[in-house]
Amino acid sequence: MKTLFVTDLDGTLLNNDEKLSEYTVNTINELIEKGMCFSYATGRSLVSATKVLGGLTTNIQVITKNGIFIENAHTKEKIYSLNFSTEEKQIIMEILEKYSSVSLVYGYINGVEKKSWIKGKENEALKHELESWIDDPRYRPVNDFKSLFYGDIFHVNSVGKRDDLEKVYEDLTKIGNFNCLLQKEYYSEHYWCEILPKNATKGNTILKLKEILRCDKIVTFGDGINDIPMFKISDECYAVENAMEELKKHATGIILSNNDNGVARWLKDNFKL
Numbered sequence: 174m175k176t177l178f179v180t181d182l183d184g185t186l187l188n189n190d191e192k193l194s195e196y197t198v199n200t201i202n203e204l205i206e207k208g209m210c211f212s213y214a215t216g217r218s219l220v221s222a223t224k225v226l227g228g229l230t231t232n233i234q235v236i237t238k239n240g241i242f243i244e245n246a247h248t249k250e251k252i253y254s255l256n257f258s259t260e261e262k263q264i265i266m267e268i269l270e271k272y273s274s275v276s277l278v279y280g281y282i283n284g285v286e287k288k289s290w291i292k293g294k295e296n297e298a299l300k301h302e303l304e305s306w307i308d309d310p311r312y313r314p315v316n317d318f319k320s321l322f323y324g325d326i327f328h329v330n331s332v333g334k335r336d337d338l339e340k341v342y343e344d345l346t347k348i349g350n351f352n353c354l355l356q357k358e359y360y361s362e363h364y365w366c367e368i369l370p371k372n373a374t375k376g377n378t379i380l381k382l383k384e385i386l387r388c389d390k391i392v393t394f395g396d397g398i399n400d401i402p403m404f405k406i407s408d409e410c411y412a413v414e415n416a417m418e419e420l421k422k423h424a425t426g427i428i429l430s431n432n433d434n435g436v437a438r439w440l441k442d443n444f445k446l
Contacts, residue, residue: 176391176392184416185436189432208446214378216399234385236378238279261370264345266318275299280328282324282325289315289321290314291314302332327373341368352369353368375399379393393411396416411436413430413431
């Protein structure tokens, strides 16, 4: 029986310093060499994930942007992807404009990935994000909402105070065409309302990856509410000790925290060919 092991990154595989320990890197690389089928499912882009994973080997496709993409970590080829339709883009744009929401919009323009925002409308949350990636070639400041949604859009992040973002979240959730996530940013006090295509969940995309790799079983690891969909489709699912209580309710078991190499230690003790 071939098992696909999939882990979240932030708060799960990565420690609180946004890094991998030497123990985690060495342990997982050794298990991969022995034949473990290992991947990750993250809200990060492939560019961002690659930046924090150091010497970790990923010998198969990985899941990025909370299930929007399956990508080859080495060639950057996209094996699977989801975008918003023209009608969906219009709906999102109108709601964001209604609440003057500060947003970072991800999309492709002429085949090149861009991260767009309205210049001069940055709040503290967006400034923090932009400063974290000062030299990001994907940056595309624009002047208005119409320009913000130009191209093939696949992901929108509205940022700011929870009370303001709840209005965006509630309006879009009522429509039913979108997968929306409202949660606190892991490494700061800011809140994000992530707006994704309806079928873009870690759970749906892990099932796609399972099919591609012809695996028989799924084992997952996570810490946040965006990991609930992948826990629901897993044969076994483990929440790290520091995980949100809501996620722990769906877990097969609780393992050591992200700062204690919980995922790597569980894999070392339980992986068998």
